[in-house]
Structures are given as structure tokens and as C-alpha cells.
Amino acid sequence: MNTAESSPPGSVGIVQTRYVELFSDGRSTLRLDCGATLAPVRVAFETYGTLNADKSNAILICHALSGTAHAAGRHHADDRKPGWWDNFIGPGKPFDTERFFVICSNNLGGCDGTTGPSSLDPTTGKPFGLRFPMITIADMARLQKGLIDHLGIPRLLAVAGGSMGGMIALQWALDYPNALRACVIIASTPRLSAQNIAFNAVARQAIMVDPNFNGGDYYGENVPRPVNGLALARMVAHITYLSEKGLHEKFGRQLQDRRELSFGFERDFAVESYLHYQGSSFVNKFDANTYLYITKAMDYFDPFPDPETTAKQLHKVAARMLVISFDTDWRFDTSRSKELVKMLNWHQKNVTFEQFRSIHGHDAFLLDDPLYMESLTSFLKRMHMETRHPTQSDP
Amino acid sequence: MNTAESSPPGSVGIVQTRYVELFSDGRSTLRLDCGATLAPVRVAFETYGTLNADKSNAILICHALSGTAHAAGRHHADDRKPGWWDNFIGPGKPFDTERFFVICSNNLGGCDGTTGPSSLDPTTGKPFGLRFPMITIADMARLQKGLIDHLGIPRLLAVAGGSMGGMIALQWALDYPNALRACVIIASTPRLSAQNIAFNAVARQAIMVDPNFNGGDYYGENVPRPVNGLALARMVAHITYLSEKGLHEKFGRQLQDRRELSFGFERDFAVESYLHYQGSSFVNKFDANTYLYITKAMDYFDPFPDPETTAKQLHKVAARMLVISFDTDWRFDTSRSKELVKMLNWHQKNVTFEQFRSIHGHDAFLLDDPLYMESLTSFLKRMHMETRHPTQSDP
Numbered sequence: 001m002n003t004a005e006s007s008p009p010g011s012v013g014i015v016q017t018r019y020v021e022l023f024s025d026g027r028s029t030l031r032l033d034c035g036a037t038l039a040p041v042r043v044a045f046e047t048y049g050t051l052n053a054d055k056s057n058a059i060l061i062c063h064a065l066s067g068t069a070h071a072a073g074r075h076h077a078d079d080r081k082p083g084w085w086d087n088f089i090g091p092g093k094p095f096d097t098e099r100f101f102v103i104c105s106n107n108l109g110g111c112d113g114t115t116g117p118s119s120l121d122p123t124t125g126k127p128f129g130l131r132f133p134m135i136t137i138a139d140m141a142r143l144q145k146g147l148i149d150h151l152g153i154p155r156l157l158a159v160a161g162g163s164m165g166g167m168i169a170l171q172w173a174l175d176y177p178n179a180l181r182a183c184v185i186i187a188s189t190p191r192l193s194a195q196n197i198a199f200n201a202v203a204r205q206a207i208m209v210d211p212n213f214n215g216g217d218y219y220g221e222n223v224p225r226p227v228n229g230l231a232l233a234r235m236v237a238h239i240t241y242l243s244e245k246g247l248h249e250k251f252g253r254q255l256q257d258r259r260e261l262s263f264g265f266e267r268d269f270a271v272e273s274y275l276h277y278q279g280s281s282f283v284n285k286f287d288a289n290t291y292l293y294i295t296k297a298m299d300y301f302d303p304f305p306d307p308e309t310t311a312k313q314l315h316k317v318a319a320r321m322l323v324i325s326f327d328t329d330w331r332f333d334t335s336r337s338k339e340l341v342k343m344l345n346w347h348q349k350n351v352t353f354e355q356f357r358s359i360h361g362h363d364a365f366l367l368d369d370p371l372y373m374e375s376l377t378s379f380l381k382r383m384h385m386e387t388r389h390p391t392q393s394d395p
Numbered sequence: 396m397n398t399a400e401s402s403p404p405g406s407v408g409i410v411q412t413r414y415v416e417l418f419s420d421g422r423s424t425l426r427l428d429c430g431a432t433l434a435p436v437r438v439a440f441e442t443y444g445t446l447n448a449d450k451s452n453a454i455l456i457c458h459a460l461s462g463t464a465h466a467a468g469r470h471h472a473d474d475r476k477p478g479w480w481d482n483f484i485g486p487g488k489p490f491d492t493e494r495f496f497v498i499c500s501n502n503l504g505g506c507d508g509t510t511g512p513s514s515l516d517p518t519t520g521k522p523f524g525l526r527f528p529m530i531t532i533a534d535m536a537r538l539q540k541g542l543i544d545h546l547g548i549p550r551l552l553a554v555a556g557g558s559m560g561g562m563i564a565l566q567w568a569l570d571y572p573n574a575l576r577a578c579v580i581i582a583s584t585p586r587l588s589a590q591n592i593a594f595n596a597v598a599r600q601a602i603m604v605d606p607n608f609n610g611g612d613y614y615g616e617n618v619p620r621p622v623n624g625l626a627l628a629r630m631v632a633h634i635t636y637l638s639e640k641g642l643h644e645k646f647g648r649q650l651q652d653r654r655e656l657s658f659g660f661e662r663d664f665a666v667e668s669y670l671h672y673q674g675s676s677f678v679n680k681f682d683a684n685t686y687l688y689i690t691k692a693m694d695y696f697d698p699f700p701d702p703e704t705t706a707k708q709l710h711k712v713a714a715r716m717l718v719i720s721f722d723t724d725w726r727f728d729t730s731r732s733k734e735l736v737k738m739l740n741w742h743q744k745n746v747t748f749e750q751f752r753s754i755h756g757h758d759a760f761l762l763d764d765p766l767y768m769e770s771l772t773s774f775l776k777r778m779h780m781e782t783r784h785p786t787q788s789d790p
Contacts, residue, residue, distance in 0.1 A: 034658040134658040194642035194666040195634060201667040202630045204660070205674075209623040211606050228604040235597045236631055239590060244728075247589040253697060261695055263429040263529040265599070265687065269694065271589040272596040279600075292660065299664065300656055302648060330725075333639075 010090045011082070012048040012097050015073035019044050019113055022146045030108075030143055036133035040122070043147050044069040044113025045105035048089055049097030051153070056387040058153045059095060059380070060144060060180075061085065061104040062161030062168035065237075065294050066286055068112035071104035072097075087368050094376035099384060100157065107168070108143040109135045109293040117289035118219060128289075130216035135293055137164070137301040141171040145179065157383055159319075160184035162365035163332065164294070167301050170340070173319045174303055182383040183319040184376070187329055187365035189336035190343070191302045196331065199240055200295040203233035207288045216289050230288040231279030238278045243328035243361030247271060304343060314347040321351040322379045324372065326364040328357075352379065405485045406477070407443040407492050410468035414439055414508055417541045425503075425538055431528035435517070438542050439464040439508025440500035443484055444492030446548070451782040453548045454490055454775070455539060455575075456480065456499040457556030457563035460632075460689050461681060463507035466499035467492075482763050489771035494779060495552065502563070503538040504530045504689055506682035513614060513682045523684075525611035530688055532559070532696045536566040540574065552778055554714075555579035557760035558727065559689070562696050565735070568714045569698055577778040578714040579771070582724055582760035584731035585738070586697045591726065594635055595690040598628035602683045611684050625683040626674030633673045638723035638756030642666060699738060709742040716746040717774045719767065721759040723752075747774065 023030050024040035031037050046069050051058060061071050063084065072089035074082050083104075089095040095102050106114035109132070117132035124131075148156060159180045161169040166188025173183040192200070210229030212218055218225045239247075251271040255261070258268065267273045304310040321344055325337035334355050344351040356372045358364035364372075418425050419435035426432050441464050446453060456466050458479065467484035469477050478499075484490040490497050501509035504527070512527035519526075543551060554575045556564040561583025568578040587595070605624030607613055613620045634642075646666035650656070653663065662668045699705040716739055720732035729750050739746040751767045753759035759767075 130660070191648065193639060194646040194648065194664070195637075195639045197648070197664050198630075198634050198642065198666050198670050201662070201664075201670055202627065202634070205630065205671070206601065206627055208660070209605075209627070232597065232601055232604070232627070235593075235600065239593050239597070242590075244588060244590045244725075247593065251589040253586065253589065253592070253700075265525070265603070265691065267596070269589070269592050269596075271593050275593050275596055276600070296660070305648075330639075 010092055011086070012073040012090045014076060015046055015048065015070070015083070016075070017044050017046050017069050017113060020147065020150060022143070022150060030139070030146065032133050032139045033136040034134045038115060038133065041108070041115045041143060041146070042113065042119070043105050043115075043143060044110075045103060045147060046070055046072070046083070048072050048102040049100050051101040055153050056155070056157060057099065057384065058101045058103060058148075058151075058156050059158045059160060060148065060156050060172075061089070061095065061102060062140075062144070062159065062165035063104060063107060064161070064163035064165045065291075065298070066282070067107075067165070068110070069104050069106040069114070070112070072102070085366065088373070088376070094373050094380060095160075096377070096380070100380070103148070103151070105144055105147055107294070108140045109290055109297065111287035111290040114143075116287070117216065117293055118287045127217075127219040129219070130289065130292075132289070132293065134296060136297050137167045137171050138175060140168050140297070141175055144168070144172070145176055148179070154179070156180040157387065158182035158184055158380060160186070161188070162186035163188055163362065164298055167298070171303065173317050173321065174313050177316040177318040180319050181386065182322065182379070184322045184324070184379070185337075185340065186324040187326055187332055187362055189332040190304050190340045192299055193336075197299050199236060200299055202236055203295055204292050206230075206232035206236070207292060210288075213288065216292075218288070225283070226288045227280075227283040230283045230286065230291060233291055234282040234286075235275050235279040238275060240331045241362045243330065243359060245328060246359045246361050249359060310343055311347065314343065314349060317344070317347070317349050319350075320383065321349060322376075323351060323353045324365070324375065325355045326358045326361070327355060328359060329362045329364060331362040405487055406481070407468040407485045409471060410441055410443065410465070410478070411470070412439050412441050412464050412508060415542065415545060417538070417545060425534070425541065427528050427534045428531040429529045433510060433528065436503070436510045436538060436541070437508065437514070438500050438510075438538065439505075440498060440542060441465055441467070441478070443467050443497040444495050446496040450548050451550070451552060452494065452779065453496045453498060453543075453546075453551050454553045454555060455543065455551050455567075456484070456490065456497060457535075457539070457554065457560035458499060458502060459556070459558035459560045460686075460693070461677070462502075462560070463505070464499050464501040464509070465507070467497070480761065483768070483771070489768050489775060490555075491772070491775070495775070498543070498546070500539055500542050502689070503535045504685055504692065506685040509538075511682070512611065512684035512688055522612075522614040524614070525684065525687075527684070527688065529691060531692050532562045532566050533570060535563050535692070536570055539563070539567070540571055543574065549574070551575040552782065553577035553579055553775060555581070556583070557581035558583055558757065559693055562693070566698065568712050568716065569708050572711040572713040575714050576781065577717065577774070579717045579719070579774070580732075580735065581719040582721055582727055582757055584727040585699050585735045587694055588731075592694050594631060595694055597631055598690055599687050601625075601627035601631070602687060605683075608683065611687075613683070620678070621683045622675075622678040625678045625681065625686060628686055629677040629681075630670050630674040633670060635726045636757045638725065638754060640723060641754045641756055644754060705738055706742065709738065709744060712739070712742070712744050714745075715778065716744060717771075718746060718748045719760070719770065720750045721753045721756070722750060723754060724757045724759065726757040
């Protein structure tokens with residue numbers, strides 16, 4: 001699946017995205033929280049490293065809103081960019097591919113190969129668009145479980161994810177307690193706040209008022225897509241990914257390609273150019289309908305709405321939990337991680353919590369940081385050792 | 396101008412907006428920072444209270460982005476809403492109209508009666524649109540100075556404003572040091588941060604990609620206006636006006652008019668409905684071009700770009716300065732007010748600083764709070780007393 005030849009040290013080398021059709025036997029279906037079913041469901045995924053004989057070294061990586069199955073390596077020798085978490089996955093890296101078999105799949109509802117609103121609806125032969133059923137974080141975990149079953153892995157060493165990926169990882173610990181040893185939740189939250197929902201509402205509105213949105217039916221050649229709305233959605237979201245201080249240090253009030261103010265509606269400031277670039281480059285790789293579905297899934301995520309449900313949800317949790325946050329993350333503030341840790345601890349779950357310093361805000365979870373990476377490395381090593389020398393407390 | 400009969404106690408009663416044409420003699424013009432000139436320039440303004448014989452009791456209120464000249468009282472007996480700062484202006488209130496003569500004018504570039512992009516360009520007879528010249532905070536202060544001169548007031552007791560109004564008040568202290576005794580700068584900043592500029596960039600982009608924007612030429616009957624873009628701009632900005640905690644306490648994850656999630660693209664959450672309401676009601680009273688011009692003026696505001704300029708700018712300042720901030724304001728964080736206070740203090744200026752607790756974020760400057768209001772009241776009383784018993788330090 002991957003070859004390390006002629007790749008830089010620490011790289012998983014050239015990789016390929018694979019595809020599998022699940023629920024394709026004409027009988028089984030993916031049952032969704034909304035009540036609808038989907039079948040068949042295609043899943044795009046990549047793997048790095050080698051599954052060991054007793055299948056005990058597999059780690060599932062869950063990606064965030066705009067991620068893909070392509071988490072590490074390059075698709076061909078001239079590939080300009082590696083996978084989205086390449087700095088964390090590879091030989092000698094926290095997700096050490098000399099030790100672990102790492103899996104990453106595109107989320108349900110996505111636009112990178114897994115069935116989503118841009119896929120063809122088998123009943124009509126046309127793209128789903130907004131006829132795609134509403135999906136939840138639990139639905140995403142459910143499809144991943146189907147993939148892991150398909151790969152014949154009875155129990156994952158860990159499920160790990162940052163941001164929305166952390167929500168999916170948490171959902172695994174709640175729904176499939178015996179199918180994972182450890183759960184790593186980074187820069188995430190047990191639920192969206194009113195402010196988070198508000199930002200998502202703006203993003204969806206930007207897409208839906210784009211005249212090219214056309215009720216979600218904008219697929220096909222020569223059909224204009226709602227790129228302005230999607231770019232706006234990305235611009236707003238991008239502000240929330242960065243810390244105020246990080247933006248200040250990176251851009252401040254620096255002008256872009258000019259020495260004087262334009263006194264016109266040019267992009268005078270470097271931060272404006274940067275943000276416009278983020279918006280316009282995003283639309284080339286992402287689908288607006290997926291953006292709608294995924295933000296809604298995040299809005300809906302709320303596994304602990306009240307103490308009674310919380311107790312019920314946490315009762316079965318067996319995974320060792322690692323919760324990580326970053327001090328300048330204001331999208332999912334450290335206090336959200338602490339709230340999750342408190343609930344886990346109060347319900348006598350095995351939980352480790354670390355907060356790291358970073359100037360990068362929410363984006364910090366994607367970026368190199370020695371202390372953060374060392375923490376992940378140590379935790380995963382410990383989990384790996386436990387598979388060899390199971391402790392008494394091991395369920 | 397105003398009658399208190401049959402109005403609630405503390406109200407300035409029924410008021411009228413007045414209009415004056417400045418720079419209308421065919422010779423004088425309003426010179427703008429961008430190099431252009433405007434003439435004539437109409438100014439919409441209101442006044443409350445009575446100017447005293449020696450004209451020493453006048454206070455100019457500067458409004459923020461979306462404010463108007465209508466700061467207090469009601470326009471007619473059935474008026475549903477009073478002016479935007481009615482809770483602060485009136486008999487017995489901080490801006491006590493039994494003591495002070497309070498003036499508020501619509502800012503240059505506005506859309507409430509003062510010349511702005513929706514006004515007719517006298518050279519073409521058509522609305523300016525984007526042919527309106529770029530304006531700055533200093534230009535806004537310059538036009539206000541024209542109004543104050545027109546009213547025959549040699550020296551204001553105070554210039555006061557919140558948010559962008561605070562920037563205009565600060566500009567008065569820098570540009571017309573002998574024309575004001577005191578300067579009140581609330582929930583404001585000496586310059587926008589990269590994050591502030593980023594949010595403004597999103598807002599402008601939302602307006603400019605609206606297909607009804609049409610390069611700013613959307614005036615006239617039966618011409619559709621860029622209401623979707625303007626509503627989006629307002630929605631984004633509105634999130635920044637409120638604190639995370641305030642949004643949480645007000646809305647949390649409460650559903651809107653439903654007991655269950657819709658599993659559709661409805662507005663499930665109360666915070667979504669609220670935000671959409673804020674956006675859609677804003678477009679009925681505000682002009683998209685004005686939004687573009689005013690956000691750009693805020694972006695450009697930077698009176699203290701380097702130590703040398705700061706020293707030069709602050710050298711002449713003679714006003715007593717009161718700087719006020721709120722602990723949950725993340726649009727213009729308290730640290731920005733402190734930076735201004737530090738600069739003023741280091742240049743040996745007379746400055747008072749208070750930070751108040753509030754859950755309301757940036758919006759706190761508009762809202763009732765006993766400690767905040769008492770602080771304003773005391774400061775203004777002291778300024779008023781100094782006009783009667785000038786101290787030695789009085790310039």
C-alpha cells in the first residue's frame with residue numbers, strides 16, 4: 001500500500017486512497033439517526049503501516065470538517081502537498097507507522113470519496129443534493145465501524161481526532177466501548193456552544209443565499225457552483241481557527257503589496273488577502289452541500305444533554321481517554337475539554353488531560369509542537385505496551 | 396425642540412431630527428484625508444436639553460457603525476422605540492439634559508440623513524454609490540466640527556462615544572484640542588486588530604458578492620438591493636458584539652419553536668433564529684454602501700502607528716480623558732483600552748480608566764449598568780463643575 005523509497009525520512013511515502021462499498025449486499029443498510037437508511041455506502045480510506053498478526057495495532061484517525069481520507073504521505077512523487085496530518089503520521093512520529101497500522105477514512109457526508117450529498121442517489125441516478133438524509137456524528141462513527149469490521153479488526157488500539165474528529169472519537173468510546181482501547185480527543189468539545197452554532201448558521205446562510213446554490217442542485221458540467229457562498233463560509237470559519245494573538249503576530253496591520261492605503265475597496269491589509277486566499281482556494285476542493293451537512297451534524301452533537309443521559313452514556317465507556325486542548329483555542333476553549341474531563345473523572349473513567357501552550361488557536365492541533373507530540377507519543381506507546389502486557393484493569 | 400409633556404420620567408420627550416447644509420456657500424468644501432472634497436454636505440442631527448448662556452454645557456455624542464442622529468427620545472407619540480442611547484440621555488441620566496445640551500449627528504458616509512454614498516452626487520444628479528470618496532474617522536470628526544462651529548459653540552464640554560464612536564471622540568481630542576474639555580472613549584480601541592480587519596473583510600465580501608450589489612449601483616425604485624449580503628455582514632458582526640458567555644446564558648442550545656431537532660435545514664436553535672432576525676431587520680434600516688465605507692474607515696483608523704507619531708499626536712491633547720472598557724468585550728478587548736490609557740499616561744495626559752464587569756460583551760456600552768452609569772455621571776459632573784470653577788490646570 002505504501003512505499004517509503006525515495007521519500008523523506010519520517011514519511012509514509014507514496015500512498016493511494018482505496019474505496020470500499022459497504023452495505024452493498026442488497027439487504028443491509030446504514031441506519032441513520034434521522035430514521036433514514038443508506039445503501040450502498042462507499043467509503044474512501046487510506047492506511048499507513050502494517051497490521052500485525054493479532055490485529056492489535058490499528059489506530060483510526062478521524063478527520064475534522066474539511067479533512068479527507070488522505071492523512072499522510074503523497075499520492076505521487078510530484079505531489080506538492082502531503083496528507084493533512086503528515087507531520088503526525090509516519091515512522092518515528094506520534095502515530096508511528098513502524099509500530100501502528102493507521103487508518104483514516106473520509107467521513108460520511110464528505111466530498112472526498114465517501115458517500116455524501118454529491119454522490120449519485122441510486123434511486124434516481126442523480127446527485128443527492130439536499131435529498132441526502134441529515135447525518136450525525138454518531139452516523140459517521142457508525143459508518144467507520146462498518147469499515148473497521150470490513151477490515152476484520154475486532155478492536156482498535158485507539159481512535160483519535162482533533163476538532164470534529166475529536167467528537168467522532170468520543171462517539172466511538174460511547175457507542176462501541178469494546179471496539180477501542182483508547183480514545184484521543186484533541187481541541188474538541190462535548191457540544192457546540194451558542195456562539196459555535198451562530199458561526200455555523202452564518203456559514204450555511206452564506207451558501208444558501210448564493211444564487212448558484214439552486215436548492216443544492218448545482219452539480220454537472222458547466223453548472224455554476226455556489227463558490228462565493230462557500231468561500232465566505234470558509235473565511236468566517238477560518239477566523240475562528242486562529243487566535244487573535246496569532247493573527248496579530250502573523251499579519252498585524254501590515255499592508256499587502258503596497259506602501260500606502262489604497263483609499264479604495266482594494267484589499268489593503270495582508271490579513272484580508274490571506275483570508276480571501278483561504279476562501280477562494282477552499283472552493284476548489286470542497287463541496288458546499290457537504291459543508292451544510294457537516295456543520296449541521298456538529299450543531300446536533302450533544303451526547304451529554306443532562307446528568308441522567310450523561311450517566312447512561314458514560315456507564316459503558318471502557319477506553320482510556322486522552323483529552324488535549326490549547327490555551328489560545330477560542331473556537332473550542334480549554335474549558336470545554338475540562339468539562340469533558342470532569343464528566344469522565346466523576347464517572348470514574350480513566351482519563352488524562354493536557355493543555356498545551358500555542359499561539360495558533362484551534363489550528364494548533366494540526367501543527368508541530370514538541371510537547372504536544374511527545375504527549376501523544378507517550379500515551380500511544382503506553383497503550384501499545386498494554387496490548388502486550390494487559391493489566392488487571394484491562395476490560 | 397423637545398417637549399417632555401406626557402413622556403415617561405427621564406425621557407427627553409418628542410424630538411425631531413434637524414438637517415443643515417454645510418459647505419454650501421459655493422466656495423468652502425469639506426477636505427477629506429483621501430484628497431477629495433465634498434460640497435455641500437448635509438448633516439442630520441438632534442439636540443436634547445438647552446444650551447446655556449455661555450455655551451459651556453454642550454456634549455457631542457458620536458455614534459457607532461450602525462447608529463443614527465436619533466440618540467434619545469421619540470419622534471412621535473406612537474414611536475415604538477426611543478433613540479439608540481435613550482437610557483443614557485435625559486433628565487437625571489448620565490448625559491443629564493437638565494444640565495447639559497446634548498448633540499448627536501449622523502456620521503459622514505452614513506445613511507440616516509448625513510451625506511453618504513446613497514446621497515445624490517451634485518455633479519451627476521445620481522446617487523454616489525462607490526463614486527463616493529473614501530472617508531476616514533478624522534473626516535467624520537472634521538464634519539462634526541463643522542456642525543459644532545455652525546451651532547456657534549466654541550468649546551464642547553465633552554465629546555463621547557462607544558465603539559467606533561470612541562474612535563471619533565479620540566480623534567477630536569487629537570485634532571481639535573481646544574474645542575473640547577473632556578473626551579469619553581467607551582469600549583473602543585486605538586486601532587483595529589488583524590482579527591477585526593478580518594471580520595470587516597468578510598462583511599464587505601458578503602455585500603460585494605451579492606448579485607444585487609451591482610458595483611454599488613442599486614438605488615432607485617424597484618431595484619433589488621443587496622439585502623442578503625448586508626444581512627450576512629450584520630450576522631457576522633453581531634456575533635462579535637456579544638460575549639460567548641452572554642450568548643450561552645441567553646440561548647445556550649435551546650431549540651426554537653420545537654421540541655425535537657428538525658433533521659433538516661431548518662433553524663433548529665434559538666440562537667440561529669435570533670441571528671437571522673438581526674440580519675434581516677438590519678437591512679430595512681441600513682445601506683450596504685455605507686457599511687462598506689464605514690468598515691473601511693475603521694480599518695484605516697490608526698492614529699498611533701509608531702512612537703514618533705504617537706508623541707506628535709498626543710503632544711497637543713488637552714482634554715480630560717475617560718476610557719471605559721468591559722471585561723467580556725472580545726471585539727475591542729480591555730487590553731486595547733489599556734494600551735490607549737498607557738500611551739496617554741506616558742505622555743502625561745489627564746486620563747481616568749475604568750473596566751466594568753458585564754456579561755454583554757461589546758454591546759455592554761449601550762446597556763444599563765449602575766456602576767458604569769454612575770462613573771459616567773460623576774465624570775461629567777466634575778467636568779461641568781470645572782467650567783464654573785476653572786482649576787489652575789485648566790488650559
